[in-house]
Amino acid sequence: MDITEACLATPAFRAIRRARPDLTPVVLCPKSAVSFWSVHFQQVLSYDDSASPQKLAERFAGGTYHSALILEDSRAARALSRLGVPQRIGFAVPGLDKLLTDPITITMDHGPLPHRVTRYLKLAEELECDPHQAENFAPPPSPTTFHPAYRTRSGLGLGTGRRMADGIFSRAHPIPNGKPETRVLPPLLARKKSRR
Template identity: 30%
Template sequence: MLSQPYDHPLWIAAPLCVREACFSLPAVRAIADKRMVTLVCHETQAYFWRAADLGEVRPIGRKADKKAAMAALTGASEILLWEAGLLADATLKAGITKTIGPASPELAKHLTHPIPQAPKPGPMEHAVRRYLRIAAELGADPLDRRFFEPIPRPEGELETVVLSPASPFGSHFEWPLERWSELVAELADLKPWFQILAPDSRVSAWAETQGLPVVPEEQIPATLAGCHVMVAADSPWPHVAAAFGATCAVLYGPGEPVLHRPLGQQHLVIRRKAECSPCFAAKCPMDLRCQNDLQVDRVVEALRGLISA
């Protein structure tokens, strides 16, 4: 149990998906409250985990292979794995004597200490619960409200409203860009505070047509950590902004906010609940009604109240 004394840290392999990494944060904080931890993560998450200030952070590169992952695990004797993948595979040859994680077919061969995940009947629950249960099984108290507080913002926080129209989950998780153009026109009085998070050339080109500044790639971490409000497609970015204390409005299509909404009660879910959603499909086999039927006036009305507050 985590309440016992340890002379070595528990290593934790962060989920590869940034959204899932954000969901794991309260559980990791609860564990770190009981013992030393070392975080191993993708290099694009390093700023997030360093800002959380929970322990040593060891990033692996964008093009890391199993050899590089093994090098990042040098010195580990006990590790918590949330999911299968590169880091889990590396533990098999890294000489780690104790591997802990949720019992699942994908992780079975990697774990010396699997934690049973008994399915519970009842309504759908938020994905954060999966991580909280593991922390509780390890002897932590993950429901302490301290572990859900925002990560402290850096100095010089930005008075910005960040628009993030793109989603790495697939183009059908995105509201049409022409609707974003209408939204910008309706909120013209806020335009001086708009910045665009544009991870691809398509969104960058759109931002140029709107006369809106695009956040440079090297400034994305600081912008996510410092913005006041984010309006976004269903993507990882509002979850990062929410972790730093921003208020977020997320436009949902084929995803499910009950399962994947940003943590915190202040955030806004905007959706047209189609009969076929959630389907989680990256490409709609029908007419994408969950996105195309979400009208601009409905989004504007919701955002006016959010931004004025």
């Protein structure tokens, strides 16, 4: 699952976690996705992006897993099938359905093409969870430190990146005397002034 799909599926995952507090969710993902999933879930198990389903099954063979929510045909999905996880739930789509014990068919309404997040929300509904709660869509907590990649090429940095109420960010900008000055950046999409 790429990062875009992971973002779209997050509200549904949160709804399932909230509806079933008796379960301990464990996310199985490639190392490249650990930083994303660890923001949302406490237990994240990672594997090398190039690991085979057989190697994954051997690596996770010691765990006791009762259910698995599988969203796509992947190496991890094949490993969970090899492990013999008793309940493997997912979309009833060709290729994936053969790895599942409980395929779920999602029916979409006719009309305009629905947003991709709708597919995951409907899956949560099929699992008797209410995905339409506001907390399922809330942004994760802001990080206290920022990754070095957010620095400028000149090494001046982007400051603290404090969030402001209207979604505009403030940055510390260097000035001639060497002290930073904080100023508010304009919104990304500035409103055009009407001509008279």
